[in-house]
Amino acid sequence: MNIKHIYTSMIAATLLVVSCKDTKQSEKTANNTMVAEYKGKPITKEFDAKIDSLVAQMTLEEKTGMLHGNSMFATKAIERLGIPELTMADGPLGVREEISRDSWTAAGWDNDFATYYPAGGGLAATWNTELAYLFGRSVGEEAIARDKDVLLSPAINIIRSPLGGRTYEYFTEDPFLNKKITVPFIVGVQENDVAVCVKHYAANNQETNRDFVDVQIDERTLREIYLPAFEAAVKEAHAYSFMGAYNKFRGEYLCENGYMLNDVLRDEWGFEGIVISDWAAVHDTKKSIENGLDVEMGTPKPFNEFFYADSLIEKVKSGEIAESDVDTHVKRILRMMFTLKSIDDKGRAKGSINTEAHFEDAYKIAAESVVLLKNDKNLLPLKTDNIKSIAVIGHNAMKKNALGGFGAGVKTKREVTPLEGLQNRLPKSIKINYAEGYLERYSNDEKAKLGDITLNGPVTINTLEPKLLEEALNAAKNSDVAIIFAGSNRDYETEASDRASLDLPFGQEELIKKVLEVNPNTIVVFIAGAPFDILDISQKSSSLIWSWFNGSEGGNALADVILGNVNPSGKLPWTMPKKLEDSPAHATNSFPGDESVVYTEGILVGYRWFDTKNVEPLYPFGYGMSYTTFEFSDLKTDKETYNADAIIEVTFNIKNTGKVAGKEVAQLYISDPESYVEKAAQELKGFEKVFLKSGSSKTVTMQLPAKELAYYNEVKKQWLVEPGTYKIKIGNSSRNIKSEVSINIK
Known part of the structure; x- marks a missing residue:
């Protein structure tokens, strides 16, 4: 098994304590009230010596063949060295049908039927990390059954505007919910010896002018809103690949953006996988090679005309690009392939596809x-x-x-x-x-x-x-x-x-x-x-x-x-506005932009804007009714004062006061009314989905790391927890807070 799968709290990766007045019900519903910490398995380095030997035997042409598409969804094999193609498949809704090698025409297979899974918005609406893991594991089994090395999923960009063409495919407007759904999904997929390709890195929040729009975001907003799920994908889930987005970020295309690909992704977060371009998103051979892009994929021209094909060979031969730079990318790809067991195929997962079990998985999520x-x-x-x-x-x-x-x-x-x-x-x-x-x-x-x-x-x-x-x-x-x-x-x-x-x-x-x-x-x-x-x-x-x-x-x-x-x-998983002009990107007239777009609303994305600006939504973030009713009570913390590196223990009761059994999502928000910097009125920092029979109740204890209260300080370039008084709130939507308590941070 490729993960450590231990029962802990969804918020803090520490133990969730549940006590139940009905002990029989506690036993029956343990799987509904306990959640797992999902930790992915890092890319292996045990084959590095063999990789060095393989690279030493390759010609320049063979090396570059591994760095670009040689068909619509695969790179080139080096058969004489036993290196197969690196195969890919689209996957946000399930494994895409097989297409022709050199066009988008369907291949016409009769064995490439797959399970159609709920779109990202549906998964996020479950607010259930166990189902995120189930989704990932299930679609991963289907991908490996089709002999795919890389599943081009999940798509985890923040929903900035309700008009976004891919809102249905993305998870949420909230960075905390985003990372909590993303991590178990990735772990589930990669258990099957299939790499995810986390997309679209990063700040890819509109389809209008997506091929060239230059996104301008201040560093604090970038760190607090748009990057947390990508960071968690690296540090917690150990995602094996990322997809570089189409758009520019601060003047540089993201598939040649040294700050995002090298400084942040690799040097700061420790990413050891490969970066694959979105299809036809590469614009410059030298910039992309030197700034961290490993594989170029695309469709609009012959494969030998890709930037990483003939052009790369010419630039290496002329001395404009060092062959050692090419070697670096080839070694990264080989390291991932050995991790996936795609080279020697010893003990690799087999998977299954289009099965009743997978249809049942899709049903549970839906x-x-x-x-x-x-x-x-x-x-x-x-x-x-x-x-x-x-x-x-x-x-x-x-x-x-x-x-x-x-x-x-x-x-x-x-x-x-x-x-x-x-x-x-x-x-x-x-x-x-x-x-x-x-x-x-x-x-x-x-x-x-x-x-x-x-x-x-x-x-x-x-x-x-x-x-x-x-x-x-x-x-x-x-x-x-x-x-x-x-x-x-x-x-x-x-x-x-x-x-x-x-x-x-x-x-x-x-x-x-x-x-x-x-x-x-x-x-x-x-x-x-x-x-x-x-x-x-x-x-x-x-x-x-x-x-x-x-x-x-x-x-x-x-x-x-x-x-x-x-x-x-x-x-x-997002806010339903009464009218478009109430949404932050539209209230600030900063969507979609033309050649450039400035995220004027800053950190006030989604419900953060509505709650901070006192704009009433039609239906708020986190909202959803039930056929039963729930009552929250007895909210308390284990202390009144904490250090900045402490764990805050938050306890409350939930009771099903209706006539039928049901599940409620308890949502934990924090606010900092005394902050010296601008902050949202409140931010989601924990949630738990709890099953209760009619009349039964539970005491739930959540472990909230004080570091979740931090903001990103642009001057110091680090996360800081301000001392002072914070409010901890429990409710079942951002606009239906049932109880709150205050704590102090030294």
Whole structure:
């Protein structure tokens, strides 16, 4: 086994203590209340002598062949020395289908079907590190079963704007939640002798002008918001590879940025793996070689014309680049390959793919990701005893999202849609009246192929078809209950394009309002990866659910939540604004920028902005309801005063005061009201997902390192914990703090 997997606290990597009034329940739910510390296995150095020998036997042409793509997703093998290709696969949603070696055309295999896993937003919404590990382990098994060395995942950039085209793929707006989901995912993947490729390093927070935009971030903001998950990926998970982003950072492209690749990543954090470029993200041979990029990948030109191909050979022969620099990169690649056992293949993991076990893994993640936003009339969970008919309305009820958009998808044999999920779970006596409701319409301009579907698009894309509207209203009128499936899809939210607004597409808002008028017993379900403007709908509807691009079993999981077979426990991993202008990057008019973008909001990203500026969100960060209720009490710390290097022990009780069992996410925030520097009103610094039966309670003790209270001092270039009084808060969202206590730091 490639990790030390011991039970400890999610926040502090120290023991979480749980006491339970119901001892039998304590025994039954130990796996739900205890969490693991995930520590990855470092890259091995035991083959260094053999690596030196191999490099000494290579020609310059063989060396450079290992440093650039020789096919769409592989470098060149050196067969005479027993060195295979370094093979890669896209992977945020699951292992991508096999494509041709020299084009994006599908290879046409019949054995490359894979499990479609929930997108990053869905995983983050579980607030469950065990599920992050499960996801990683499961997709890692699939990757190695396809003989892949590198899985191009996870994508962990911070969500800076709700318009971001890859918001669905990224985890969260919060750096603490981000790193706590990232680390176990990486460890799970790499247990299978497959390297992750953590992307996109770094400050890659928009798709608009992503190929050249120059990102300007002050050092404190960079360190506190945008780098913590990348740093944890190195220091805790021992990620074997990183992907250099497309954009510039402080004037230098990130695939040739010496500060980010050498000074920070390698020298400061101790990264020993390899850096792979995003596809066609290299711009200069010499700068990239000398500033830390190991492998160049890309697609738009013949492989020998890559910067690390003929150009690199010429520059070495002319003396412009030292061959010893080339050797450095080759040795890094070989060291990783020996760690993965891809060279000698002795004892390498075998894995499995497209299995029932993996579909079950996808189900578990999806089931805990669904967020209950509103349930004013207790229409949910849906009681079927007296229901004879249900109207299912909306194209999203039958929309499949494993494939679509400009980004990587998954070729899967199973994707259960919401309509199919209801058909699987509802009693056969209940009639389902399906109506499509709206048509997907997209702009016809050339950019639409890259996902710019709302930019300069015709107004008619938001116009309802009268016939479809009539069918939907008739279905709603003639059914006991209506369920509308609205939101987005992976053609609408996509890599290579940011959305133009938060408006719901395809005339959905008008459709929802008209259905609500004819049938008040209407449940509105949004399927999307990023926030939308649902203020009016939220005010008019009594029952709202938020789901995601949720994998092969997403429809079954969603149906189980609607029917109460699963008690929803998902929490929003980002803030839902009332209007776009409330979000920090838009309130400061600093998104998306043109040739450059300045992150004017600084450290006040996401809920930090809303809470500090007293801007009321529609639904706050960390928010999510349940079919039961929970009560927090008796918050206390073990001391009143601590040193800056101490562990703060935080204890509180949680009780399930409702009628059904459920899971609650206890969220620990800290604030420093007496700080000498600008700080957010509060910051997430711990969380725990706790399962409780009806009427049962638990005392939970969290270990919070005082170092989590630190800020980054740009003058001293180090993290500092200010002395003074801090508040420790416990709640179940950033805007629903149940209790707080004060402590002093010497």
